[in-house]
Amino acid sequence: MKRHLISAADLTRDDAVLILDTAEEMARVADRPIKKLPTLRGLTVVNLFFEDSTRTRISFEAAAKRLSADVINFSAKGSSVSKGESLKDTALTLEAMGADAVVIRHHASGAPYRLATSGWIDSAVVNAGDGTHEHPTQALLDAFTMRRRLVGRDAGLGKDLNGRRITIVGDVLHSRVARSNVQLLHTLGAEVTVVAPPTLVPIGVESWPCEVSYSLDDVLPKSDAVMMLRVQRERMNAAFFPTEREYSRRYGLDGDRMAKMPEHAIVMHPGPMNRGMEITAEVADSDRCTAVEQVANGVSTRMAVLYLLLGGSEPAVTTTSTPRIEESK
């Protein structure tokens, strides 16, 4: 695996399967009475958040702590674009503090890439969501969830998502979750279709490894998993769609539509959900919806990512795990 996780496209099929397999090992730890591994003891993980996201931050925080890393939360909301502290100065500060990994969330697309490649910092960089670019750990936890549900918890080990038909619905244009998922799911052998009103599909989508459809009803019967993206209500003010009602009529998932899906098919949502907009309460609360599971899987998946970036080659879960010291520091 590479030293950083910036884009889902950085992962080979084998990298991704290794992460998912490792995440399964991590998930088993979560079922133990003591949920902690000593693997990253002595290492420091910084959660650098330029954008509010309590959900993602606590997920990474829980992941790092279960691996016994020291966690520093650094909230730099809004300070970058204004003439406050720049991304570069923040990076130099973290470097001086001896961060071994920086988990960065930023409102600007490409900020994690800049952080990893500008020579400002030595540590591993994990993209926790940048602008409308990517959110690779979300895609990994989604793939983990799909593999468990569609292939099986134990049966899935070592396997990818070959031939599974995954549909991603909603504001693809502004969605980092969609970008990362399309890349990763393609790498894992899935057949991906994105569904959205044409206004919410990016110009240039033809280079993506997926199909594009404007009709949810056409695609639902041919889907093994349907991922509903959050759609911000404000988008209608920029004329991306006429009204909320019209959006949910055409692209929202309700009970009737869910009934058109194959019986085994699941409904996913990265959260937070806009109930009544892209998804009805009936669907959100049904046992086909994996939204809550995805949150739990997020911790295991992020443990796997941190472990593989920082811990290296040893098995993650052993009875005599020794603390590892990062040599480059």
Add this chain to the structure above:
Amino acid sequence: MSKILIRGAKVLGGEAQDVLIDGETIAEVGQNLSAEGATVIEAEGQVLLPGLVDLHTHLREPGREDSETVLTGTRAAASGGYTAVFAMANTFPVADTAGVVEQVWRLGKESGYCDVQPIGAVTVGLEGKQLSELGAMHDSAARVTVFSDDGKCVDDAVIMRRALEYVKAFGGVVAQHAQEPRLTEGAQMNEGVVSAELGLGGWPAVAEESIIARDVLLAEHVGSRVHICHLSTAGSVEIVRWAKSRGIDVTAEVTPHHLLLTDELVRSYNAVYKVNPPLRTERDVMALREALADGTIDIVATDHAPHPHEDKDCEWAAAAMGMVGLETALSVVQQTMVETGLLDWAGIAERMSFAPARIGGLDNHGRPVSAGEPANLTLVDTSYRGVVDPAHFASRSRNTPYEGRELPGRVTHTFLRGRATVVDGKLA
């Protein structure tokens, strides 16, 4: 004043000749001229061009002297072989009054490296609402004839129409920065395959093309001439070609960077590639080269846009738009137009000196290299190959997209009215 003999240079890339400068003028052009009383510059193999003229330079003074001043900008211009630059109006304060344009004009005179011809803002504060005192700027000591809100588009069709009409009274021209503002809200890069992957806000080609289409039709309707700044798309080329075939009085410029670089470079998220209009696709680059060669695009203009390091050394969305260009323009044009066989050096002289001087109404620049003409000259070692090192720039800013890139050609001497501003590649 002393005499200078430039010996054996290929004038406009043609036959080797001697050129004798006496005082501020070219005294003689011919074979085996006498070197008596003259300083001799051995120029065998080098190409002698009329001093270059840049219709689109941001000198930043007044207001952003941390990025460039008239002095540093004109030193950069001389290094790049320029003898005249047109200074864009988007300074602080905006060059929308006779007072500000005269200030810039005076600073240019004092610099002594290159003539500075101020451009006046079309509208007060570049706000696109009310016409600036265009006539007063023209009547001032700065004799402004080119008007532009560059950086912003004159997007209101009525304001644009009136400006086009009004400046006819004194032979002025409006230079349009074609960018439909609503189509480019939050725009960060060319809208296409790369922006879709990178998740950066798209700057669609149609935002440029729709304004150009509107403006050539307006120019036709009111019988005015219009100049289009930094054309960047294949579609814009088609519109200008159509307009010219229809007899519309339109001229257009292209920047060196749009002749060489594409939006693929944005994948690095390195903000040195952030510029407005944005880098486009390979197809656009090829169309622009072809259009410059066939005359659809009249000139090369640098859009030299200096920015301090901290405005580029940051995340993409927070970075300023623009690239410095004066010191690399001729090299980029040599690589993209001469070495590809699309233009010869006479063609370069036309597009980087004669035509820009003509469009901007400068009488003493862009003149033939012949006896009696002002001695504004640029001598180029076209066989030189070198790697761009911004540490050697005369500009105060270093925001070049060519750092570390090998480019051909080097300006060895620049003469402004007979005085050498650059000697052996160094500022005099």
